[in-house]
Amino acid sequence: MEFPAEPFRVKVVEPVRRTTREERDRLIREAGYNVFALPAASVYVDLLTDSGTSAMSDYQWAGMMMGDESYAGSKNYYHFEETIRSIFGFRYIIPTHQGRAAENLLFSVALREGDLVPNNIHFDTTRANVLHKRGVPLDLVIDEAMFPEKEHPFKGNMDPAKLEKAFQVHGPGKIPLVMLTVTNNSAGGQPVSMENVRQVSAIAKKYHTPFIIDACRYAENCYFIKEREPGYGGRSLTEIARELFSYADGCTMSAKKDALVNIGGFLALNDEGWMDKAKNLLILLEGYPTYGGLAGRDLEAVARGLEEGLDEDYLAYRVGQVRALGERLDRAGVPFVKPTGGHALFLNAGAILPQIPRENFPAQALVVALYREAGIRAVEIGGLMFGEKEADGSEKYPALELVRLAIPRRVYTSLHLTYVADAVIEIFRNREKIKGLRLVHEAALLRHFTAQLEEVG
Numbered sequence: 001m002e003f004p005a006e007p008f009r010v011k012v013v014e015p016v017r018r019t020t021r022e023e024r025d026r027l028i029r030e031a032g033y034n035v036f037a038l039p040a041a042s043v044y045v046d047l048l049t050d051s052g053t054s055a056m057s058d059y060q061w062a063g064m065m066m067g068d069e070s071y072a073g074s075k076n077y078y079h080f081e082e083t084i085r086s087i088f089g090f091r092y093i094i095p096t097h098q099g100r101a102a103e104n105l106l107f108s109v110a111l112r113e114g115d116l117v118p119n120n121i122h123f124d125t126t127r128a129n130v131l132h133k134r135g136v137p138l139d140l141v142i143d144e145a146m147f148p149e150k151e152h153p154f155k156g157n158m159d160p161a162k163l164e165k166a167f168q169v170h171g172p173g174k175i176p177l178v179m180l181t182v183t184n185n186s187a188g189g190q191p192v193s194m195e196n197v198r199q200v201s202a203i204a205k206k207y208h209t210p211f212i213i214d215a216c217r218y219a220e221n222c223y224f225i226k227e228r229e230p231g232y233g234g235r236s237l238t239e240i241a242r243e244l245f246s247y248a249d250g251c252t253m254s255a256k257k258d259a260l261v262n263i264g265g266f267l268a269l270n271d272e273g274w275m276d277k278a279k280n281l282l283i284l285l286e287g288y289p290t291y292g293g294l295a296g297r298d299l300e301a302v303a304r305g306l307e308e309g310l311d312e313d314y315l316a317y318r319v320g321q322v323r324a325l326g327e328r329l330d331r332a333g334v335p336f337v338k339p340t341g342g343h344a345l346f347l348n349a350g351a352i353l354p355q356i357p358r359e360n361f362p363a364q365a366l367v368v369a370l371y372r373e374a375g376i377r378a379v380e381i382g383g384l385m386f387g388e389k390e391a392d393g394s395e396k397y398p399a400l401e402l403v404r405l406a407i408p409r410r411v412y413t414s415l416h417l418t419y420v421a422d423a424v425i426e427i428f429r430n431r432e433k434i435k436g437l438r439l440v441h442e443a444a445l446l447r448h449f450t451a452q453l454e455e456v457g
């Protein structure tokens with residue numbers, strides 16, 4: 001498959017500066033081998049995240065000029081609410097400045113110390129927000145997700161048997177809600193099937209437990225359902241989305257993904273009691289419930305972005321871009337998580353760099369090589385992000401060492417991605433030269449953001 005042609009043309013350009021290898025060598029050292037500490041202007045292709053990095057359309061920018069900045073009851077809020085209700089269907093909706101603020105509100109009203117939260121796989125901020133409320137995150141993804149080379153059409157699914165068992169072992173009194181992340185970011189941007197959503201919802205209902213969807217990449221998930229799940233090929237993406245959310249009692253949303261904006265999010269719930277408490281906290285922490293920490297113009301951009309995010313031509317192009325990148329790497333034998341996900345390609349750093357032991361962070365070493373050799377910024381999803389300290393001070397590592405190449409929406413052209421593919425292949429061919437890293441500074445929570453490292457050997 002070749003890269004798909006863009007379903008848009010360019011109206012505004014943002015120049016990017018090319019750096020030399022010598023400059024990057026110095027910059028990455030000064031950044032403590034942590035790409036979060038790099039100045040973005042020194043990055044050529046920024047694949048750190050697909051979050052908040054979308055290019056907005058002329059329609060969205062025009063909407064920004066229609067911002068009603070009234071403190072209460074802004075007209076943009078009503079457009080925002082109406083658009084969300086028409087797609088997601090939930091009764092109560094509050095804006096938040098991004099997804100993790102919605103998570104914080106949800107867990108603040110729902111969790112007590114020691115409660116468990118099942119999810120297919122918690123994203124890092126979701127996990128950290130559960131831990132922050134002294135809850136216990138449970139990752140109940142299907143076993144197939146642990147095998148990077150294994151093809152599965154819905155590799156993001158939760159294992160219903162594991163969920164059932166969690167209820168039986170711990171009791172519904174310890175599980176205040178069940179979550180499902182669509183698509184499953186940490187498993188490789190893999191989709192969840194409608195059948196799985198139905199199964200998870202039925203188990204939650206059986207135990208009278210609210211079922212909440214982490215909806216960041218719901219549109220990409222719906223596209224995969226249409227493409228891969230029997231019975232959905234002839235349905236519109238809006239219909240698929242409506243069905244998906246009809247099985248749930250609410251959702252958290254980072255609008256920075258499938259709503260195609262640079263900032264924004266929301267919490268939507270059917271339960272009035274939870275929403276009342278969440279609203280009071282929102283007023284305390286974020287802002288009045290008709291703006292929730294955003295400007296009126298931001299709400300308008302979200303409303304318009306949600307409409308565009310479900311456009312089928314756009315999604316075919318977006319998912320096709322990631323898929324074509326994967327096919328290029330596959331032809332060169334580069335190991336990555338298969339099939340490619342909706343928003344990203346996940347390199348299997350553990351398989352690429354078997355000579356680097358876990359304590360020397362093979363995936364982070366690959367991230368450093370991508371920047372130093374090619375000016376590409378990726379993100380580590382491995383021992384640095386998800387390593388945990390045991391009681392005896394030793395480290396427990398996650399199953400996989402991955403490097404995520406997240407593709408911003410409507411930002412990079414096929415030629416940018418060809419450049420990325422060529423660079424990855426070149427680094428893969430010279431992989432025995434890559435050195436491991438050692439931690440010299442780490443924070444207690446979400447350490448990957450601020451960690452400082454040095455090269456070993």
Ligand code: F0G
Pocket residue numbers: 048049050051098099100101123125126181185214216253254255256265
């Ligand atoms: N849930 C998932 C599945 C996410 O991927 C993210 C963010 C969040 C929640 C939190 O949303 O950033 O708006 O507070 N993911 C970004 C990423 C940061 O790079 O994957 P947020």
